[in-house]
Amino acid sequence: MMLIRIEPDSEIPIYLQLTHELIELMARGKLKDGDPLPSVRSFAADLGVNMHTVNKAYHELERKQFIQIIPKSGAIVSSISNDMAQFHHERITTALQPVIAEALVIGMSDREIKAVVSSIMKDLRGE
Amino acid sequence: MMLIRIEPDSEIPIYLQLTHELIELMARGKLKDGDPLPSVRSFAADLGVNMHTVNKAYHELERKQFIQIIPKSGAIVSSISNDMAQFHHERITTALQPVIAEALVIGMSDREIKAVVSSIMKDLRGE
DNA sequence: CCATCTGTTCTAATACTATTATAACAGAAA
């Protein structure tokens, strides 16, 4: 049983909420390399969403190389290959840039921004 | 003349690209408190997009309190009121969280993540 | 081997968002 809650009325699409939640579970170490993910059908039933929505989330995770989908069998969490570091690094930087810019505009100091980042990292690593 | 380039074929909606670009200009100090923004018509003409798309970007910026729209007159960059710090702070944290989680999963160390954040801040503040 | 489970693929419908195009309106500005 996967402890995940979806907000159907969120502005964030369900399949993206799901990818975020699963990545967070990986960050927290609750999903580890090699762990199997639920089948799209059972997971969809648990979450009360459509099979295709879960499938879309899985393919998003596969695109980002966080899981491996074995055709007609299932999906498992996959370790990140080090040689793709550059690929991932660029995505992270691109995603971070507009948020940091916004933080600067609202008047946050470098120290404050780093503190927020540290706080988030601590929360994810802790426990 | 505002030095902004839009990618019409990006996965990111044009109106969001515009908001990001404008916020970045504010972060870089090229748009300062009280500076007027181009009219939605002239800006749209310059960018080669529709008037309504620029208007949507402006209202997105107003919602985030980065500009002030004076009805039937124009829009100006507005300083951030300190008493809204909590409001902004939460948005920043919420936006940052999934990206940090992703960074951790791809194996970035705390030091590396902070380095990327510092690099972005330096780029925005520098020059 | 066989029944079941798996992801895959297809069609289809609905709702919403993004973008563009026109047009008209009323307040602001010069």
Added chain:
DNA sequence: TTTCTGTTATAATAGTATTAGAACAGATGG
């Protein structure tokens, strides 16, 4: 008073998100 401004309205198009239902074929386990 003419021009510029954001505002509002209608409409069309394209794309995305979500759901539904069904069929297919490879994988799995008894």
